[in-house]
Amino acid sequence: MGYCIREEVLGLERYVAGKPISEVKRELGLTEVIKLASNENPLGCSPKVKQALKEAIEEACLYPDASNYELKETIAKKLAVKSSQVFCGTGSDLLIRAICSTFISPGDESIMAEVTFSRYDAGTKLMGGKSVFVPMKNHGLDVDKMVDSITAKTKIIWFCNPNNPTGTIFRKEDLERIISRIPENVIFIMDEAYIEYVTDDQYPDSISLLDKYPNLIILRTFSKAYGLASLRCGYGIANEEFTNYLNTVIGPFDVNLFAQKAAVAALKDNEYLQLVYETNRQEKEKLYIEFKRLGLDYIETNANFIMAASKLDDKLVFNELLKRGIIIRPGYLLGMPGWMRITIGTEEQNKALIKALTEILNEQALEVAN
Ligand SMILES: Cc1ncc(COP(=O)(O)O)c(C=O)c1O
Known part of the structure; x- marks a missing residue:
């Protein structure tokens, strides 16, 4: 054709x-x-989000704020990070693709668990990369084996915590054991789409690791506990240099006005x-x-x-x-x-x-x- x-x-x-x-x-x-x-x-979603959405109707004719200013400020304040470390997109699904577009070249490898969120594999393959699947251990991520699988071709290692679809987590002690074995030039992603539901008190605090590990990117979403799946809004936290590049890859108006307003209201309703x-x-x-x-x-x-x-x-x-x-x-x-x-x-x-x-x-x- x-x-x-x-x-x-x-x-x-x-x-x-x-x-x-x-x-x-x-x-x-x-x-x-x-x-x-x-x-x-x-x-x-929260009644406060519903109210914010009603008020936003009046602004439906306007393009949304391309810088996501208020949303980034609210996330930054809540997590005690700089707003220049925060990036937002049309669901964390889009952010996974943006990460792959930013870091993966044909022939690069990305490591993930055998049973995990399938979009890491799709994003890797879309860029001509190769997915390396690591077998599960007791239905959870075998984080030691995942790190053992790093080669000179590895660009990204994807940790889904809690893991979708198994719901398992790896704990602080597991992360502490492996983190120093991840080379600086390998990006490691902590996809924390379900963090708000975690009940285990040994769940690792990934935000506290950002300063020490510039190769760490954290992903979160408003689609799950915040109840905003249809509005498509996700966010990530990383070092400022990565955030800059990712913001260049992500489109200027990817997060629509309703999503921005709803997400801000949701974050404020503890x-x-x-x-x-x-x-x-x-x-x-x-x-x-x-x-x-x-x-x-x-x-x-x-x-x-x-x-x-x-x-x-x-x-x-x-x-x-x-x-x-x-x-x-x-x-x-x-x-x-x-x-x-x-x-x-x-x-x-x-x-x-x-x-x-x-x-x-x-x-x-x-x-x-x-
Ligand atoms: C682990 C994980 N990451 C990311 C996503 C993407 O979520 P969204 O694009 O709605 O933010 C999902 C959705 O199911 C998920 O389970």
């Missing part, structure tokens, strides 16, 4: 997102659907964030009890989702839940066939999930008996 699609793009696989509620309603003729598939916040954290913590404990009762295997999580497995095929459970109006993420799409990733919902949503799972497991047991 005469087009010159880059070889890297020809080889890319398209990301399969969690099924949207509207699609399931349309396809299955359902009126009530619960989505526990994409780790969104089931409580929604009380709401506490409610989100506490609800998730309590519901997680209740789900553990129910999973045990149902004989499901599960991985203890520090995020707002749980990986669980029954003896049944994950595609079958996914489809049966779908028929009952509940969307989860089947493990085969995430590199863990047999498992299912379930976002922790509200008390009501979780009860509906457990009821549906109980029904499915009983039905399947009956079928086997017959």
